[in-house]
Amino acid sequence: MDWRDHGILLSMRRHGESAAIIDVFTEAHGRHAGVVRGGASRKVAPVLQPGAQLDLQWQARLEEHLGSYRVEPLRSRAAAALSGRLALAGLNAVTALLSFCLPEREPHPVFYRRSEQLMDLLGQDEIWPLAYLNWELALLEVLGFGLDLSRCAVTGTREDLAYVSPKSGRAVSGPAAGVWADRLLPLPPCLRGEGPAPDREIAEGLRTTGYFLAEKVAPALAHRPLPEARARFVDLFSRRL
């Protein structure tokens, strides 16, 4: 069995003295792990930093084997992110969430391309948080917990949509929310792709997506807690407000 693909490195851990096991989000093969011989060496280890874009050749005797990778770096994203606090926290949040949420060996080519675009924007702190928020929405969709923000779940109207129901993940208009408003999640215009998306709205959007990640996705994944890296990114971003 062998194939060639490209992907985003999510994590690397040493295996023995000189090898490494890497977890990569690839375009055609989804999240896929494999051994890199010599991956812990002085020459290769600096290349295997989370976020790196790699050209990959995977080989194994049987499909279900872990298999081994031959990797070639296409571009390093860590270098651009290391000096920026928010960029580094963002990189950690994306790689940790992908590792946490995505099932192994299930291809998501459209979501992969979206993730690659997001990673390429790292370091552009003015636009990155909004891109990240939209990426989290897409992640929820991929995982089967997509939000329906097109019309009010109660009245069917497309006007004055101001909340999201934590139960159904559907939009609720301001008038329909009534006395239940304080139990609903915020639906800032930027979550529907509208308006100039000031930081305050993005933070509200992250609160909403964070709720569904923590309360819907995590319980479906054996109740593991959400990666701390996401909370750290949201915390750093909130300080900008």
Next chain:
Amino acid sequence: MSANREIENLIELMAKLPGLGPRSARRAVLHLIRKRALLLIPLADAMQEVAATARECLNCGNIATADICDICQDDRRATGELCVVEDVADLWAMERAGVFKGRYHVLGGTLSALDAVGPEDLRIPRLIDRIAAEQITEVILALNATVEGQTTAHYIADQLDGQVRLTSLAQGVPIGGELDYLDDGTIGAALRARREI
């Protein structure tokens, strides 16, 4: 246990050391046995002594043979500068260079989402205590230029913000390095950190 079994046991243990495998361990053991008086006995004595006395310094996390290591006990090193490193191996590397005259603080790892290492698993609370207790004026974050190393550095910087002067090691072209062989990230970091000559 026969004599052969004891030697085999030694080979098996040696083979677990970094850089050694079963074959090289066998060669090393044979060499030790042949140099019994010169190497084997002194080595066994030294290992026994270290096994009985080696421990972590209660102050900085360095490995020492007393509760407080020599560096922490040396008043000449109370310069007000504290160098934060990830591991004892990094401390030893800094000491080999012989350019830093202050004291150290060994974190014992880095923050890692993958390995579920959080701030409470590192010696960060002790670091905060030391800054007040030892009148530290500058903390040098000498952590690896990796995603995990720099994530940890930013976290510590957040915790110590405003309390003390915070610096980190420069990133760029190593001594003897040729630009042609450097990765694009290192070249970018070096260019951003350029200085007048």
